[in-house]
Amino acid sequence: MGKSLKLTFYGGTQSVTGANFMLESSDKKILIDCGLHQGSKFYEDKNYLKFAYNPSEVSTLLVTHSHADHIGRIPKLVHDGFNGEIYSTIETKEIAQIMLNDAIKFVLKEAREENRKPIYNEGDIVKTISLWKSVSYHQDLDIGDGFSAYFKDAGHILGSAIIEVKYNNQKIAFTGDLGNSPAPFLKDTEPVTDAKYLLMESVYGDRNHEDVELRKEKLKDVIEKTINRGGTLLIPAFSLSRTQILLYELNDLVENKKIPEVPIFLDSPLAIKVTEIYKKRQKNFKDEAKDLIRSGDKIFDFSGLKVTESSKESEKIHYVEGPKIIIAGAGMSDGGRILRHEKKYLPDPKNMLLFINYHSPGSLGRIIQDGVKEVEINGSKVSIKAGLQTITGYSGHRGSDELLEFVEEAGRSKRLEKVFVAMGEPKSSIFLVQRIKDYLNIDAISPEVGEQFELDF
């Protein structure tokens, strides 16, 4: 007998960030992700708004992965009355705890500066973690009232999952973010093969990336060039995922003597903590990486790497003469330790600044990337004479062609009836919708914020 469920897009549609989807029957409300809306400010105004539903009526929250745009409003959900169960992989839970405990300082700072009540407080994070349970990949999880959930590897960051929710023998799959496979040590994205509905991301719905193979060559070139002129290479990097991929690639370049050995500093307390989780949770890495680990290689650690956790150690970096590499946060140079290094090294033409991740318009990193000759950092004018380089191949998202292939594979069973294209800028989502309709002849739509659909189960 057919039954009907409702699917509502409370966030994460017509936008990359703020993922928040609700699947409900007459007996149960399930949320998938509860992310932060991110723009020029860390906590933009939309995050302060009340949820459009009553959080205390939600029984279960399923979490795809630990990026802020998927977990950032969970403590607010708890603050506003959610008292149900939260499920994710163990990796996602552990990284989320680190990320939320780091983000609280921005929550409190921005609230203080704008003279408003913070969207949540430290106690809400403690409660969030107490409600949070972990689940393994490929395990049928009964979540009650006829629903079960199944986590597949999304290959996007450590612990990331595609979540298939099963009800009345039919499935809807929530992709979260889909990895740019093949990745260096994460497994490839698993396919969805028998779902009736698919709710997918579309960050790169309208474009493809630079070749993954090319990026390591480029990285090697930039390092060699900087070392040859005796300079310092600065790499602002996101603490979660981007930093670990970079360490993995540097490990290979250093240990196989493809670059001269110089001091390499990992100067970000947050990235150091996240890297510890990557070191602890290697069970789900791909075989190639596991073979390396088995052969005795510490894949995120190599000779010359110096981890500077305390600010005292960090301050000593500037006394290290000669060529060196500094990896630091924040990833878009809009705060953190990278600022002190940029202030010191940008005015000298022998140094180099390398962009490996997205920089949103308005961030200091973007302003520098756009080519201005002078910026203000912590109240001082800093002239930019250092070289600038960009490598775009580090994206953790699938490009447009691979997104389409993913849907093609999901459609092979002939069960797939509708694709909801979300988690992208409107032009990316609309472009992908059109490709799915034109090339695959499968019904697709890019929902509006707040839009609700009746699903036939």
Ligand SMILES: [Zn+2]
């Ligand atoms: Zn993500």
